[in-house]
Amino acid sequence: MSQNVLERLKAQFTGGELLDTGSQHGDEWARIRRDAWVTVATFLRDDPATKMEMFTDLTVVDRFATEPRFDVVLHLYSVSLKQRVRLYAGVPEEDPTLETLVPVWAGANWFEREAYDLYGVRFKGHPDLRRILMYPEFVGHPLRKDYPKEKRQPLVRRQPGSVD
Amino acid sequence: MGADFVTGKLADVVNWARKFSLFSYPFVTACCGMEYMSVAAPKYDIARFGAEFPRFSPRQADLMIIVGTITERQGPALRRIYDQMCEPKWVIAFGVCASTGGFYQNYSTMPGADQVVPVDVYIPGCPPRPEQVLDALVLLQERIQRGEGHSQVVLKAEALAKKKGGEYDVPAMSIKPRTDHLAALPSATKPTGGEG
Numbered sequence: 001m002s003q004n005v006l007e008r009l010k011a012q013f014t015g016g017e018l019l020d021t022g023s024q025h026g027d028e029w030a031r032i033r034r035d036a037w038v039t040v041a042t043f044l045r046d047d048p049a050t051k052m053e054m055f056t057d058l059t060v061v062d063r064f065a066t067e068p069r070f071d072v073v074l075h076l077y078s079v080s081l082k083q084r085v086r087l088y089a090g091v092p093e094e095d096p097t098l099e100t101l102v103p104v105w106a107g108a109n110w111f112e113r114e115a116y117d118l119y120g121v122r123f124k125g126h127p128d129l130r131r132i133l134m135y136p137e138f139v140g141h142p143l144r145k146d147y148p149k150e151k152r153q154p155l156v157r158r159q160p161g162s163v164d
Numbered sequence: 165m166g167a168d169f170v171t172g173k174l175a176d177v178v179n180w181a182r183k184f185s186l187f188s189y190p191f192v193t194a195c196c197g198m199e200y201m202s203v204a205a206p207k208y209d210i211a212r213f214g215a216e217f218p219r220f221s222p223r224q225a226d227l228m229i230i231v232g233t234i235t236e237r238q239g240p241a242l243r244r245i246y247d248q249m250c251e252p253k254w255v256i257a258f259g260v261c262a263s264t265g266g267f268y269q270n271y272s273t274m275p276g277a278d279q280v281v282p283v284d285v286y287i288p289g290c291p292p293r294p295e296q297v298l299d300a301l302v303l304l305q306e307r308i309q310r311g312e313g314h315s316q317v318v319l320k321a322e323a324l325a326k327k328k329g330g331e332y333d334v335p336a337m338s339i340k341p342r343t344d345h346l347a348a349l350p351s352a353t354k355p356t357g358g359e360g
Binding site: 030133134135142148149150151152153154155156157158 | 236237239240243246269270271272274275279280281282
């Protein structure tokens, strides 16, 4: 498979923004330095050779006990050029923040809320960073590897001797 | 030889009427809803038992059928809908998720709808066969005939009378929750309703 997108990225970003790249089974991926996250994403959207119009998915991987702890994973697809790319950005546990992609693709809004809700990665500049799946009273981020998976936080319970 | 007159308790007649005119409120949250539709459709035809009419307003329903997984986030909504139903009222937990949480053992799923509302009949299965649902309905009808069910008014009046040191004279036609099955359980397994 061609490495169209990776070649464009390597030609454009020579200042160490690309930490690592790879291509497996025709799927290209690149690990991006955290401070170049939005720059690289904007370039991929606007460059006529990549044309990543479609924001497909954004999620987080918790690589517990490794450094940096979290990987934010971004999937992009070009509808017109029929090519896709996967971007990673490492986010450390002590400062779990990343620039928001909402100005680049409006569709990133709810995905970043989900990533914040379930993993606790905060997206700087996000217009409305609230929990999206769990309720506001919920404490912690349940998909982190150190959250006990059966720890429930009930909102309401029948009490012994209650009238119902 | 014909019966010139019939004797019986008024409560029995009222409960007989109640059990054949159940108006259900389907609290459908998940995939069991497909099976609920099948029960309500002509092939299995829950209407044969006098419960054909799903009312999508809790004010007009006296049977809540909890169909599907209940999440912790839904708990307050489920409880409010139950509180809004007119009395007397009954609850069926449809499927294993509504009964116990099913195979969801995680941070978000409630381990059974009975954590929040009292349940009369539990239907196991993932999803249950329509025949099981009809069986549960017949089981519920037998309970209604015996006067078992939920009435917050009666319970509140009893609690109030007890507080004042007296005893509430329960009207004959009142529906009361079943308690005799608790006495048969070993005390260690008695449900407390307060699991965290």
